[in-house]
Amino acid sequence: MHVLILGGTSEARRLAELLHGTPGLRLTSSLAGRVARPRLPPGEVRVGGFGGAEGMAGWLAEQSVDALIDATHPFAGTIGFHAAEAAATAHVPLLALRRPGWVPVEGDRWHDAGSLAEAARLLPALGRRVFLTTGRMGLAAFADLAGLWFLVRSVDPPGSPRPPRTEVLLDRGPFTLDGERELLLRHGIDVLVTKDSGGAATAPKLTAAREAGLPVVVVRRPPVPADVPVVPDPRAAARWLAERLGLGVVHGPGSG
Template identity: 70%
Template sequence: MSRPDRASAPLHRPTHVLVLGGTTEGRALAAALDGRPGLRVTSSLAGRVARPRLPVGEVRIGGFGGPDGLADWLRTEAVDAVVDATHPFAAGMSHNAALAAAATGVPLLVLRRPGFAPVPGDRWHLVPSLTAAAELLPGLGRRVFLSSGRQGIAAFAHLDGLHFLARSVDPPEPPLPPSLQVLLDRGPFTLDGERALLREHRIDVVVTKDSGGTATAPKLTAARELGLPVVVVERPPVPAGLPVAPDVAGAVRWLERSA
């Protein structure tokens, strides 16, 4: 991802930008906007990770209380533009942001990294949900690497005939599969590390979300090299009618036009 030169293109006027973040892109956008004269940037994190990586500048942690609460915050804090840089699977927050922006008339951009793209040799099985992934698993393998986030592990709790290896930043909460091993770790991950992980734990099927980005992509390469099937949960759509930028540079250009 290229980083824009924040000194070369100042925003048109003093403004307040709310970045709904918690992602690599959210932190990069806050850094790209940091220090621009007259610009206030507030990054908002959901607070679901115990020790989040904080962006530069002003940060708030916690929910807004639904779309109405977010709309009230936009009005109270005189926000001029919102960038939804949440995780591609944070559909609830994206929905609330769209409703709040529509209610207040505040311009809203979705900053969403491109999804993963299959290449020759991949054995992908695309499914619409984690529930569908759980239904498919018994026919694909017995030792499963769950790389789909700790909040989704409950979808596999009823599968007592499989062994699961799950990786997450924080410990998952019940319900959990009967046979589950948890690795507490945070990306980015290396290709060599992912190869070793899959071999050491004798993994024969991988489950992941189509989150995109480079931090967790090496597991897909490692799975391809080993000939393993990968169950890929498709990402939810962006709320209809909203502009979308694939990277930080595009988000900065949008802000320069909209603020």
């Protein structure tokens, strides 16, 4: 049996670890190639796009893929729709592995935004020193905010255009609560901007912002295909695969 994981997330790597070594299973993880030095999962790895839904459907057929797991980032854009179309064309069962989004708790001062452009429009009324944690892509939405100062945290260096008053912090999660507290204090941050990525790796910034009483602009997730089954974690995805493909017990670290 051949399983293709559309990856690039910690959940995708964890799923690959759970499945690796399962008898009778060929495992391939596909990475978009947007990160210079990605953390590679076990098993076969391909890097780069497929050429849209049609190209992905062709790859699924050529490589005799028996199941497709979409474990891409919640903000990966159109890949979810391409996966749904490709799976339907190639008659391959598809499962989406999507980490749950964050939920505000008492004390949070969240401001909802439907896009990065909307987040940028909200900022001038909320603060002057911005901690921008939306990644290196999309900084153009904030490029006209010359009156604000930005701390931009990303894995790889961002390109242009970007805000004129910007300091770049290259770092990769998971992050600690103590580290996020110190960072907000050291840079005098008075407003945080984040995408609703979900998960625990980058959640401590929300706790630190709540403790400091800071406003947080939270960019909503983009729409996803409505007719694709969804599970919230790698173990559930591994169970789905085991039942769907008749693999029996899924092996791998921590699978017992």
